[in-house]
Amino acid sequence: MSTDVSGMIECRPLARIWGKDDEDTIWHAAIDLSLLNTGNAYDALACLFGVRNSFGFQALAEGRGLPDDASDVLRAAFNAWGGPQHAHGTTWINWAELAAAHWDETDRSGTRSRSTVAGPGTHWGPVWDVMRTLAELHGPEHVRLVVWFD
Template sequence: MSTDVSGMIECRPGARIWGEDDEDAIWQEAIDLFLLNTGNAYDALACLFGVRNSFGFRPLAEERGLPDDASDCVRQQFHAGGGGEDNWGTTWISWAELTSVDWDETNLSGSLSRRAVAGEGTHWAPVWDVMRTLAGLHGPEHVRLVVWFY
């Protein structure tokens, strides 16, 4: 049985303008991962999220759950797909975290680097491009990727 990823990039534009504690500084949907064609390469899913990690990567963001302050659109999409009953491995990672990653770090065997499986030259490049652009507008700590698996 295959494992597929679903999710969305979110941003919090009001936080940069009015401050993080302002009532209008809420997370908003930016783009569905489906539109960015990430594929389901298991080595990338292992590297990024610890899913199907027979590759021996130290995952960047494993099993953090759905953010408490997730956008309404992310919550609706998550629950429309079965919520916690049918989805698993739910997690998130911010652009600020992604920019601090050592992309040359390898898996336990030293045969695969993060860059090779999930870096700029992979199917994940469009995701990183969108997140980078939004971070330039709203700040890296106000852009995140929320994912779940089915």
């Protein structure tokens, strides 16, 4: 049985101006992952999110769940997809964490690097481009990718 990734990029556009604790600083859905990432490489899912990790990667963001402060649009998409009853591996990662990641780290065999399987030259490249652009505008800690799997 295959594993597919679904998700969305979110950002908090006013957090950089008002601070993350201001009542007007809420997460907004920016773009659905399906519009940017058309791949389904298991080694990428393993190194990023710990899903189907038979490769032995140290996952960047595994099992964090759906953020409590997820945007209404993201929450509606997650629930329309089937919610927690049908999703597994739900997690999120912000741009600050992605930018600080050790992209040369390899899997257990030492043959696949994080960059090789999920870096800019892979099907994840457009996702990272959008997140980087939003982070330049709103701050790296105010842009995140939220994903779930079937």
